[in-house]
Amino acid sequence: MRAPDMDAGVAAGDVLLAVENVSLRFGGVKAITDVSFDIRKGEIRAIIGPNGAGKTSMLNVINGFYHPQDGRITFKGRTRSKMRPYVAASQGIARTFQNVALFKGMTTLDNIMAGRTLKMRRGFFWQMLRHGPAMAEEIEHRKVVEEIIDFLEIEAIRKVPVGRLPYGLQKRVELGRALAMEPELLLLDEPMAGMNLEEKEDMCRFILDVNSQFGTTIALIEHDMGVVMDLSDRVVVLEYGRKIADGVPDEVKSNQAVIDAYLGVPH
Numbered sequence: 001m002r003a004p005d006m007d008a009g010v011a012a013g014d015v016l017l018a019v020e021n022v023s024l025r026f027g028g029v030k031a032i033t034d035v036s037f038d039i040r041k042g043e044i045r046a047i048i049g050p051n052g053a054g055k056t057s058m059l060n061v062i063n064g065f066y067h068p069q070d071g072r073i074t075f076k077g078r079t080r081s082k083m084r085p086y087v088a089a090s091q092g093i094a095r096t097f098q099n100v101a102l103f104k105g106m107t108t109l110d111n112i113m114a115g116r117t118l119k120m121r122r123g124f125f126w127q128m129l130r131h132g133p134a135m136a137e138e139i140e141h142r143k144v145v146e147e148i149i150d151f152l153e154i155e156a157i158r159k160v161p162v163g164r165l166p167y168g169l170q171k172r173v174e175l176g177r178a179l180a181m182e183p184e185l186l187l188l189d190e191p192m193a194g195m196n197l198e199e200k201e202d203m204c205r206f207i208l209d210v211n212s213q214f215g216t217t218i219a220l221i222e223h224d225m226g227v228v229m230d231l232s233d234r235v236v237v238l239e240y241g242r243k244i245a246d247g248v249p250d251e252v253k254s255n256q257a258v259i260d261a262y263l264g265v266p267h
Ligand SMILES: Nc1ncnc2c1ncn2[C@@H]1O[C@H](COP(=O)(O)OP(=O)(O)OP(=O)(O)O)[C@@H](O)[C@H]1O
Pocket: 026, 029, 030, 031, 049, 050, 051, 052, 053, 054, 055, 056, 057, 058
């Protein structure tokens, strides 16, 4: 996989992605209101908040699934009022979903291979023929995919259809598929949801390793506060679509507005 220092433009610690004054409405529902924050290259950034706070909507804005009515997104120095999913993906933003979104009938290997699609230079026709340049390219992609399988310790399930795997392993395969894109920014929507303690510990370790070994910047939504405080460099807190706090875990933990939000104290 790509080494951390091979990326152009943004140095470790610089702002990789900036969200400025973003507002998103669905009819009369205000999902996000005037939210600004940034994600620095190389950090693990958590987005937290009670149910319905706008966290998933924010990830969907960042990777172009939703187009905000107001505000701007700047990624690697390029500012847009809206992203398109294909552009976001081709420029290095990958994501996983709250409910696992894999091809359930396909094997672990094929699901992760599917994550390489954007990297494939030869068209579908050549891939079908498995001929000449396409063959060489497929071998190259398989090498990266096998590295990811080793890294995530899922060799034993490489040929198993993912629908047959326990949930914790499906989440790990989904992480593998996102990693296959060799993303610069990885968005994880509740990566530990539905996991038992052991599975959570494994996933925490993989997230930390992805960050430290590949230099991948990570933004994650997570409800488990212990995990958030242990993993994150900085935390942004949303409530009813507005930002109520932003800082290092210790600051956020002792912030009264955050404590009230989690206890359900009305404003
Ligand atoms: N596609 C949509 N159409 C209409 N309303 C939506 C849509 N997506 C989100 N919303 C609304 O926007 C608000 C924010 O939802 P969002 O899913 O972003 O919150 P969340 O913080 O991720 O919540 P949770 O922790 O429960 O997943 C909610 O009121 C939700 O009902």
